[in-house]
Amino acid sequence: MNAGRKLTVSEWGKRTGTPVFLLHGTPGSRLGVAPRPSVLYQLGIRLIAYDRPGYGESARHEGRSIGDAAADVRAIADELEIDEFAVLGRSGGGPHALACAALLPERVTRAAAMVSLAPKPAVGGMGTSWYEGMTPGNVEVYLRAEQGIGQIAPGLTERSSTIRANPAAMLAQLLAEVKASDLQEMSDAGIRRMLKVNYQEALRDSGDGWIDDAMAFIGDWGFRVEDIRVPVLLWHGKEDSFSPVQHSQWLHRRIPESRLELVEGKAHFAAVSALPGLLPWLKQPREVTRSAAPAHG
Numbered sequence: 001m002n003a004g005r006k007l008t009v010s011e012w013g014k015r016t017g018t019p020v021f022l023l024h025g026t027p028g029s030r031l032g033v034a035p036r037p038s039v040l041y042q043l044g045i046r047l048i049a050y051d052r053p054g055y056g057e058s059a060r061h062e063g064r065s066i067g068d069a070a071a072d073v074r075a076i077a078d079e080l081e082i083d084e085f086a087v088l089g090r091s092g093g094g095p096h097a098l099a100c101a102a103l104l105p106e107r108v109t110r111a112a113a114m115v116s117l118a119p120k121p122a123v124g125g126m127g128t129s130w131y132e133g134m135t136p137g138n139v140e141v142y143l144r145a146e147q148g149i150g151q152i153a154p155g156l157t158e159r160s161s162t163i164r165a166n167p168a169a170m171l172a173q174l175l176a177e178v179k180a181s182d183l184q185e186m187s188d189a190g191i192r193r194m195l196k197v198n199y200q201e202a203l204r205d206s207g208d209g210w211i212d213d214a215m216a217f218i219g220d221w222g223f224r225v226e227d228i229r230v231p232v233l234l235w236h237g238k239e240d241s242f243s244p245v246q247h248s249q250w251l252h253r254r255i256p257e258s259r260l261e262l263v264e265g266k267a268h269f270a271a272v273s274a275l276p277g278l279l280p281w282l283k284q285p286r287e288v289t290r291s292a293a294p295a296h297g
Contacts, residue, residue, distance in 0.1 A: 008057035009050040009076055013040030018283045019085035021073055021100070022049040024198070026092025026217075027160070027170075027210040029056040032198035033090055035276040043279050048085075050076055052096070054209030055202045064212055067222025069096035070103035077107065086282040090114040090271050091243060092213055095221065098251070101230050102223040109286040112233040112278045114271040115240055118247040119225065120218050126250055133244035135177040145214040153211050160207025167196040178267065179239045185269040225254050232258040233281060235274060237266030 010030045017040070024032040030049040034040075040047050052069065053061035061068065077085060086109050089097030094116025101111035119125035120142075131139050144152040163170045171192060178186065186192060202209065232255050236248040245262065252260040263270065 005053065005061060006057070006059040007050050007053070007072055007076060009048060009080075011049075012037045012047045013043075013045045015046060017041075017044040017046040019046045019048060019077075019080075019082045020279065020282055021076075021085055021087045021097075022047055023069065023073075023087065023089035023093030023096045023100075024049060024052065024055075024202075025090050026213045027055065027163075027199060027202040027207070028052075028092065029198055029201040031056075031201045033194065033272050033275060035279070039276055040279075043276075044283065045279050048076065048080070048082075051202075052209055052213070054206070054212050056204060056209075058209075060206075060208045060212070062208075062212060064216060065220060065222035066095045066216050067099045067103055070099045070223075073100050074104055074107065083107065084109050086110045086112075088112045088114070088275070088278065088282060089116065090275060091116070091268065092217070094243075095119075095217065098225055098228065098232070098255075099221065099223055101232060102225065102228045105229050108230050110231045110233070110282050110284065111228075112235065112282055113248070113251070114235040114275065114278070115237065115243045115268050116234065116248060116251065117217055117243050118250045119221050121220060124224065126247070129246070132246065133241055135241045137173070137177055138242060141214055142218050145218045149211065149215055152214055153207075156207045156210050156214070160203040160210060163199055164203045167200040170199045171195060177241070178269070179241060181237070181239055181265055182267040182269045185267075185272060191269070191272055225251055226256070228255050228257070230257065230286060233261065233278060234258055235261045235263070235271065235278065237263050237268060237270045239265065239267040242268040 051058035087097040087100045094113035120130040234248040236245045
């Protein structure tokens with residue numbers, strides 16, 4: 001619970017392990033991309049995921065910014081009596097992981113952002129270059145968001161209703177725009193099954209979380225990435241067109257203690273299979289220098 005709002009949380013792995021908050025994608029839920037519990041236990045990881053406001057079973061926080069995620073994560077950590085933790089965000093969760101790194105420097109030991117977006121506003125963000133290389137479907141969504149919530153809400157509400165009735169519809173929409181390398185990733189039956197469960201839970205009641213995420217991405221994030229002072233690992237497949245690679249390159253140039261891992265021949269959904277490989281780096285204490293970050297690709 002945070003400021004009277006319900007936040008739904010799930011945990012996996014080793015109860016006494018290193019706490020790592022996993023921030024899900026867009027649209028997404030706490031039941032999304034996560035390593036198998038046996039893998040987490042072997043690595044000594046206590047993985048904690050929650051539904052962002054408006055998704056799954058968490059109450060909506062209309063008008064939220066990316067930075068508001070830090071207060072939610074802090075409230076969950078306080079409830080679980082966790083003092084320090086690492087954060088890992090994939091896709092739409094990437095900016096929210098960076099928010100925790102920027103706004104909770106006394107609590108966050110390390111942060112990883114996989115296939116993340118960068119800030120868009122012309123002042124302090126990428127500006128019009130934010131859209132370069134992005135899939136037409138995502139460009140349409142965010143251009144509508146720029147016109148206001150009244151322009152984006154009807155379309156995402158309708159799409160959410162369709163996906164709620166048939167979660168496979170989201171996979172069909174994605175497959176229409178993915179790169180060849182992502183087709184290989186999504187040919188795995190386990191990944192497809194996980195994505196269906198993820199989208200069904202995310203949109204179980206409404207598309208509110210999706211709408212609010214989109215509005216938050218194109219607005220003021222509520223913090224400056226230049227102010228992040230904890231080690232950050234940025235991971236990106238070079239062929240990504242959902243979150244184009246220049247977003248992580250932009251972030252790397254501005255986050256003081258960051259490491260950028262660009263992977264040849266990989267796109268957006270490669271982050272699903274690559275995610276477990278980042279956990280050993282996230283386990284390390286904050287004192288270890290960024291040169292110890294893992295190499296990928």
